[in-house]
Amino acid sequence: MSDTTAPILTVEDLSISFGDTEAVRGLSFEVPRGGTLAIVGESGSGKSVTSMAAMGLLKFTGGRVTSGRIQLHGKGGETEITGASEADLRRIRGNRISMIFQEPMTSLDPVFTIGSQIGEALKLHRGLRGRAARDEAARLLELVRLPNARAQLDRYPHQLSGGMRQRVMIAMAVSCRPDLLIADEPTTALDVTIQAQILQIIRDMQSEFGTSVVFISHDMGVVSEMADEIVVMRHGEMVEAGRAEDVILRPKADYTRALMAAVPKIGAMQGQENPRKFDLPGQAADQTDAHPAPERTEPLVRLDKVTTRYDLTSGFLGRVSHRVHAAEEVSFEIHPGETLALVGESGSGKSTVGKTLQQLVTPVSGRILYRGTDILSLDPAERQRFKREIQYIFQDPYGSLNPRKTVKQSLIEPMATHGLLKKADAQVADLLTSVGLKPEHAGRYPHEFSGGQRQRIAIARALSVDPGLIIADEAVSALDVSVQAQVINLMMDIQARRGLAYLFISHDMAVVERVSHRVAVMYLGEIVEMGTRRQVFETPQHPYTKRLLRAVPVMDPTRPPERVTLTGDIPSPVRPVGDPRRSHGFVEVAPGHLLADNHQDFEKYREGIAS
Amino acid sequence: MTGFKNFEFVAGLVLIVLIGGAVALSGLLFPDGGRAMDLTARLTAPFTGWNHPLGTDPLGRDILARVVVGGRVSFFVGIVSALGAVVIGTVVGLLAGYYRGPWDMFLMRFADIQLALPFILLAMTVIAIIGPGLDRIIVLMIVAQWVQYARLIRGSVLSLRQAEFVQAAQSYGLPDRKILFGHILPNAMGPLVILATLNVANNILLESSLTFLGLGIDPLVPSWGGMLADGRNYIQTAPWVTIFPGLAIMLTVLGLNLLGDWLRDRLDPLGATK
Numbered sequence: 001m002s003d004t005t006a007p008i009l010t011v012e013d014l015s016i017s018f019g020d021t022e023a024v025r026g027l028s029f030e031v032p033r034g035g036t037l038a039i040v041g042e043s044g045s046g047k048s049v050t051s052m053a054a055m056g057l058l059k060f061t062g063g064r065v066t067s068g069r070i071q072l073h074g075k076g077g078e079t080e081i082t083g084a085s086e087a088d089l090r091r092i093r094g095n096r097i098s099m100i101f102q103e104p105m106t107s108l109d110p111v112f113t114i115g116s117q118i119g120e121a122l123k124l125h126r127g128l129r130g131r132a133a134r135d136e137a138a139r140l141l142e143l144v145r146l147p148n149a150r151a152q153l154d155r156y157p158h159q160l161s162g163g164m165r166q167r168v169m170i171a172m173a174v175s176c177r178p179d180l181l182i183a184d185e186p187t188t189a190l191d192v193t194i195q196a197q198i199l200q201i202i203r204d205m206q207s208e209f210g211t212s213v214v215f216i217s218h219d220m221g222v223v224s225e226m227a228d229e230i231v232v233m234r235h236g237e238m239v240e241a242g243r244a245e246d247v248i249l250r251p252k253a254d255y256t257r258a259l260m261a262a263v264p265k266i267g268a269m270q271g272q273e274n275p276r277k278f279d280l281p282g283q284a285a286d287q288t289d290a291h292p293a294p295e296r297t298e299p300l301v302r303l304d305k306v307t308t309r310y311d312l313t314s315g316f317l318g319r320v321s322h323r324v325h326a327a328e329e330v331s332f333e334i335h336p337g338e339t340l341a342l343v344g345e346s347g348s349g350k351s352t353v354g355k356t357l358q359q360l361v362t363p364v365s366g367r368i369l370y371r372g373t374d375i376l377s378l379d380p381a382e383r384q385r386f387k388r389e390i391q392y393i394f395q396d397p398y399g400s401l402n403p404r405k406t407v408k409q410s411l412i413e414p415m416a417t418h419g420l421l422k423k424a425d426a427q428v429a430d431l432l433t434s435v436g437l438k439p440e441h442a443g444r445y446p447h448e449f450s451g452g453q454r455q456r457i458a459i460a461r462a463l464s465v466d467p468g469l470i471i472a473d474e475a476v477s478a479l480d481v482s483v484q485a486q487v488i489n490l491m492m493d494i495q496a497r498r499g500l501a502y503l504f505i506s507h508d509m510a511v512v513e514r515v516s517h518r519v520a521v522m523y524l525g526e527i528v529e530m531g532t533r534r535q536v537f538e539t540p541q542h543p544y545t546k547r548l549l550r551a552v553p554v555m556d557p558t559r560p561p562e563r564v565t566l567t568g569d570i571p572s573p574v575r576p577v578g579d580p581r582r583s584h585g586f587v588e589v590a591p592g593h594l595l596a597d598n599h600q601d602f603e604k605y606r607e608g609i610a611s
Numbered sequence: 612m613t614g615f616k617n618f619e620f621v622a623g624l625v626l627i628v629l630i631g632g633a634v635a636l637s638g639l640l641f642p643d644g645g646r647a648m649d650l651t652a653r654l655t656a657p658f659t660g661w662n663h664p665l666g667t668d669p670l671g672r673d674i675l676a677r678v679v680v681g682g683r684v685s686f687f688v689g690i691v692s693a694l695g696a697v698v699i700g701t702v703v704g705l706l707a708g709y710y711r712g713p714w715d716m717f718l719m720r721f722a723d724i725q726l727a728l729p730f731i732l733l734a735m736t737v738i739a740i741i742g743p744g745l746d747r748i749i750v751l752m753i754v755a756q757w758v759q760y761a762r763l764i765r766g767s768v769l770s771l772r773q774a775e776f777v778q779a780a781q782s783y784g785l786p787d788r789k790i791l792f793g794h795i796l797p798n799a800m801g802p803l804v805i806l807a808t809l810n811v812a813n814n815i816l817l818e819s820s821l822t823f824l825g826l827g828i829d830p831l832v833p834s835w836g837g838m839l840a841d842g843r844n845y846i847q848t849a850p851w852v853t854i855f856p857g858l859a860i861m862l863t864v865l866g867l868n869l870l871g872d873w874l875r876d877r878l879d880p881l882g883a884t885k
Contacts, residue, residue, distance in 0.1 A: 358782050387784030399775035404797045404879065413793075414783035458779075465783060 006073060008033045008179055008212040009054065014068035014082075016049055016058065016236075023049045023063060024236045031180065036206070036213040038227035038244070040220065040259075042480035043451075046236040047216045051182045054214065055099055056081050056089035072096065074179035095125040098173040100166070102185035108157040108165055114141075115153030118172050125176040140171040143208075144201050162346075163194035167201060174205050181205070184216045191345035192507060196551040199225060203561070218480060220263045221510070221553030224248055225561040232256050245557045262485035264510035266552045270538060275339060275515050277492050278485040292496055294338030294517055298371070300468055300501050301357065301390075305329045306366030308349075308356045312574065325573045326352035328525040329366070329583045334469060337495065339502040341512040341533075343548070344522035347573055350505045353522070354471045357503065358392050359383060370468075388418045391462035395474035397454035401446040407432070407457055408442040414465050431460040436490060452483035456490065463494065471503045476511065488515055509552045513537055518592075521545045525573050526583065528602075531593035541595045543602045623869030630863055634682035645677035645833045654849045666851045668841065674851065677833040678859050684745065684834035685860070688818045689811040692752035697807050699753065700760025705791050707761065708768025719765070722758035730755050731820070738826040745828050748821060752814055763806060767799035774798075801875045808871035812864035835860050 007030035016024040024046040031037045039047040052058050054070055070081040074096045079088065101107040108117060118137040122128040128136055134153065141149035144167040157165055166186060173181055183202065187195035199222065206213055215226050223230060223244070230247040232240040232255070240253040251257045261279055269276065274291045310324040327349040334340045342350045355361045357368060359375065368375045375386050391414075394400035401410055411428050415421045429439035435456040446454055455475065462470050472491065476484040492515065494500060506512050512519060513533060520530040521544065529542040540546050550562065586594040596602075633640070649663075649671035657666035657674070665674040707715040734751055741747055771777055772795065780790050819836015821827035830837065835856040842853030 360778060360781055384784045384786075387782065390782075392779065392782040394775040394779060396775055400779050402776040402780075402794050402798070405794075413780070413785060413789075417783060417785050417789075461779070461783075 006033060007031055008073055009214070010071045010073070011050070011054070012068050012071075014050070014053065014070060015066045016046070016053055016063050017066045018061075018063045022066075022236060024053075027068070027233075027236075027238055029231050029238070029241060031212050031214055032228060034206070034210045034212055035228040036215055036226050037229045037231065038215045038217060038223040039231045039233060040217060040223050041233035042218055042259075042482065044235065045233040047233050048184055050233075051099070051184050051214060051216055054081065054180075054182060055093055055097055056084060057093075072180065094121055094178075095176045096178055097180045097182065098176065098178040099182045099184065100169050100173050100186045102188050107169055110157050113154050113156055114160070114168050118153075118168070118175060121172050121175050136175070137171075140175055141168070143174075143205070144168070144171045145197075146171070162190055163197065166190060166194075166198050170198070170201055170205065174209060174211065177209050178211060180212050180214065182214045182216070185218070186215075187222060188217070188219070192509065193345065193547060193551040195222070196553075199553075199561070200563070202226070219553070220248070220260065220481070221265075221555045224555045224557050225553045227557075232259070248555060248557050259482060260555075262482040263555060264485075264508070264514050265555055266510040266513055266549070267537075267554075268510075269513045269533070271534075273534065275492060275517065275533075277489045278514070280482075280485055280489065291492060292337060292499075294335040294501070295499075296335055299333035299369075300336045300338075300371060301334045301503075302367075302369040303330055303332050303353070303357065304367040304369065305331055306353070306356055306363045306368060308352050308361055308363045310361075320577055322574050322576050325349075325525050325575055325580070327356060327363070330522075330525075330527055331366075332520055332527065332530060334501045334503060336468065336501055337499040338518065339495065339504050339516045341504040341506060341516035341519045342522060343506055343509060343512050343519060345507060345548075347524070348522040349525035349573065350522050351473055352525075354392070354473050354503060354505050358390055358471055359387060360392075385418070388414075388465045389467050390469045390471060391465065391467040393455070393458050393462050393470060393472045393475040395477055397451045397458060397478060398446075400458050401454060401461075403446055406443055406445055410446075410457065411442075411461055411464055414461060418465050420465060427464070431464055432457075434463065434494070435460045436486075450483075452479055452487060455479060455483075455487055459487075459491065459494070463498075467500070469501045469503065471505065473505045474507070475504075477506065477508060484511070491515070509537075509548060521548065524571065526596070527594075528596040528599065529594065531590070535590060535593040539590075539593075541589055541593070542599045619869045620873040623866045623873060626862055626866030627870060630682065630859065630866065631686065633679050634686050637679045637683060641673075641676040641680055643676070645672060645680040646831065647676075648672055654845070654852075656849075657851045657855075665855050666849070668838075668852045669845060669849070674838075674855050677838060678835070678855050681833035681835045681838055681856060682859065682863075684828060684832060685815045685818065685836060686863070688745070688749060688752070688834075689815040689863075692749045692756070692814045693807050693810045695749065695753040696756035696810070697760055697803065700757040701764050701796070701803065703757065704761040704764025705768055705796065708765035709772055709787070709791055709795065715765075718761070722762055725755070725758050726762075730817070731824070734821055734826055735824070738821075743826055743828065748818060748827055752817060756810060756814075759806065759810075760803060763802055764799055767802070768795055771795045771798055797878060800878050804871045804875045804878075805868075808864070808867040811867050812860065815860050815863070 009031040012028050014024060014027040015022060027050060029037065039050060041047045049063060052061055053065060058064060065082050069083070072079045072081055072092065079092060115134060115137050118140060119133040122133045122136055137153055138150045141152055146152050146164060146167050160168065187198050190198060202213065205211060215223065217223050227244040230242065230244050231238055232247065232253065234255050239255045240247060240251065247256065251260055274293055276291060306327060307329055308327040310326055311320040312322040312324060313319060314321040330353050332340060342353060344350045352361065356363050370386065370389055375383060378386065408428050411431055412421060412424055415427065421427070428442050432439050432441055437453065437456055449457065476487050479487060488511065491502065495502065504512065504515055516533050518532050519536040520527045521536065521542065522528070523544045529536060529540070529545045536545060540549055584596045584598040587597045589595050649667065651671065652663060652667050653669055653671040655663050655667040657664065663673050665678065667673055703718060707718050733755060737751055738747065777790060777794055780794055815835055818827055818834060819839050822830060822834065822837045823840040828834065838856035839853055845852050
């Protein structure tokens with residue numbers, strides 16, 4: 001794909017400042033014509049700031065270029081973006097350079113139809129109006145494989161799913177055949193199967209129009225599938241640059257090597273019975289110790305046909321018209337010291353199962369047994385006491401701690417609630433030390449910590465009441481990869497030390513493969529396949545499991561990305577009242593490996609619901 | 612920023628302590644209650660002599676004395692009615708927003724209906740039935756204003772109850788009372804404090820409107836609002852009759868706003884370190 005004649009964009013010795021802080025220092029790179037350059041880095045590395053500078057949008061974010069230049073060598077001749085006037089920049093933006101953002105929910109204007117938003121871009125840059133603009137917009141939507149393209153033109157953004165919105169964004173971005181497309185984390189907010197589709201579309205656009213792409217991402221797997229060349233950034237500086245193959249397979253810089261070690265690679269655990277920690281540089285040598293297997297005696301928790309539905313009301317009197325069938329007849333067991341992973345995409349009901357188990361929502365039917373006691377049949381005071389046994393860690397380390405309480409106050413509260421508070425200062429110090437923080441952090445407020453540290457505080461809070469089970473609901477998804485690996489290692493250390501059980505809820509197959517003893521795959525509120533990690537990952541049986549595993553980006557630049565079949569979105573779990581779906585049973589394909597008995601109907605059934 | 616914040620606090624505190632102190636000591640300072648008339652010195656201009664430093668009104672009553680004594684009624688009405696409304700509105704808003712359900716719907720429809728009623732109309736009807744008086748005015752204002760706070764708090768609670776730190780507190784079994792007052796209320800306080808300080812000013816003026824309409828307190832008892840109303844006819848010839856009570860209201864509100872701003876920032880650890 002890459003053509004080495006001349007670069008399309010050159011960045012020379014670029015430095016960017018926000019006030020007194022330097023966000024980018026002395027950055028230089030070239031984007032190959034028709035090829036893809038990926039900028040990789042963790043949060044705060046300056047990768048997004050660089051892309052804003054390339055669009056000439058820097059002054060809207062409060063930053064300024066302090067040295068260096070950015071030059072575009074496009075079909076309209078040479079342009080120096082760093083020195084161009086605002087009028088020139090307006091002509092370039094959307095016309096010669098266009099951008100796709102991370103958040104498909106907010107990057108489209110909610111009060112205009114899809115058609116009029118694409119139409120506006122076409123009018124502005126290509127002078128198309130009325131009928132012609134509409135035809136062109138429909139053609140563009142067909143190009144990004146949006147089903148029923150013409151009908152979609154009259155719909156509003158909120159009527160489309162995240163994946164469909166991102167396709168509309170791509171259609172808008174390529175509407176003027178730009179020389180350069182900047183994609184800033186375009187798939188980070190999307191489910192893995194949808195991500196695979198979007199990456200496929202970007203590749204298709206590239207080969208159709210010969211567009212060059214700057215692809216910004218923190219995800220090495222995605223980068224490996226997309227990039228011809230890679231720039232690795234850290235704290236505003238370039239750490240390493242080179243051909244994708246070299247950077248991924250033969251990284252030179254220490255930081256790149258550490259980053260690669262922290263990336264969970266799917267398939268890396270083949271043949272392993274138990275979970276294994278990440279080998280992080282600078283970590284103690286007890287790595288090789290095998291992670292303990294769970295005690296297969298009496299189950300700690302047993303869910304028996306738990307069904308949870310949410311009512312959707314409509315009309316003046318708030319009559320229940322539809323129900324979200326979030327979890328349907330979910331049954332599983334977790335043993336002491338075991339990690340059961342619940343995987344699925346958004347809307348699969350995996351969080352609902354966690355919240356039901358934690359008694360945050362009340363199921364419509366089913367039983368939850370904790371060491372043989374049916375929690376739901378207890379009286380309210382007993383149930384409140386039971387909340388000590390199961391603790392919850394949330395996804396967002398910024399939201400799960402009260403911003404107005406110090407760390408100490410946050411840690412003390414659960415202990416005080418359950419009468420476990422003896423020597424507050426010593427207990428808080430112990431907890432902080434056990435999650436790798438310092439006792440003197442106790443007096444600080446949450447905003448003084450980084451995301452990874454906050455998640456450690458959340459873990460400390462969960463540990464404070466000495467629970468038997470911790471529910472980790474996407475607990476590491478919002479963290480940078482290197483921090484994610486550290487937090488996962490910490491969680492596994494704690495499990496090995498205390499014999500804790502985890503319900504690990506995640507959409508990330510590679511992380512799940514690393515941490516879990518057993519895996520349950522959820523689709524549309526039901527478990528469709530469940531077994532040991534090896535059974536599910538090495539011999540997946542259900543078509544949906546296979547599809548999920550195929551969609552995970554593989555960090556192997558030597559292997560061309562697999563052609564993705566573009567099927568639609570995940571169907572909605574919302575159903576009218578009085579029209580429940582028929583649940584399926586299970587067949588046991590191997591000892592402990594359960595499979596939905598209607599797996600053969602899956603594709604048909606999916607189509608049926610989607611239509 | 613820190614310097615300015617401290618200035619805000621000190622300035623607000625000085626204003627409120629000065630005005631509040633004078634008002635509290637008014638019985639000692641002006642034993643006649645500002646009622647003594649000096650008909651030989653009617654409409655004396657301010658700053659012309661030591662007998663009447665701020666001048667006199669059309670009946671020859673000393674403006675300084677009346678401003679200080681009048682503060683008793685105005686301070687009391689303004690602050691007590693705002694506090695009462697804040698307390699009732701907050702509790703209702705917290706419960707309605709957190710538990711939702713039919714009570715929430717009933718209370719909020721009730722609030723909508725009440726917000727649609729003009730205050731003066733409500734006041735005239737109620738006073739006509741129960742008769743005028745200071746305590747009744749305060750009750751009336753509380754009844755009229757608690758809905759604003761209830762709606763405001765309920766709105767914040769609706770989003771805060773979905774916040775993960777609230778769910779986290781639920782998940783480790785914290786009793787609802789502690790979740791409401793320990794986690795949700797502190798995070799919902801900011802706008803409440805601002806609205807309350809603004810309402811103190813409104814209430815001082817409302818009291819004057821009611822007194823003007825003959826629905827308020829005994830017209831012989833001085834109050835800032837009453838003095839504003841009295842001075843209306845002389846605004847061209849003797850503006851000081853109106854200016855000084857107006858200034859008193861303005862400085863009180865300014866002081867409360869400064870303190871309110873400071874309090875809001877103090878309650879927010881993010882703001883405190885910025």
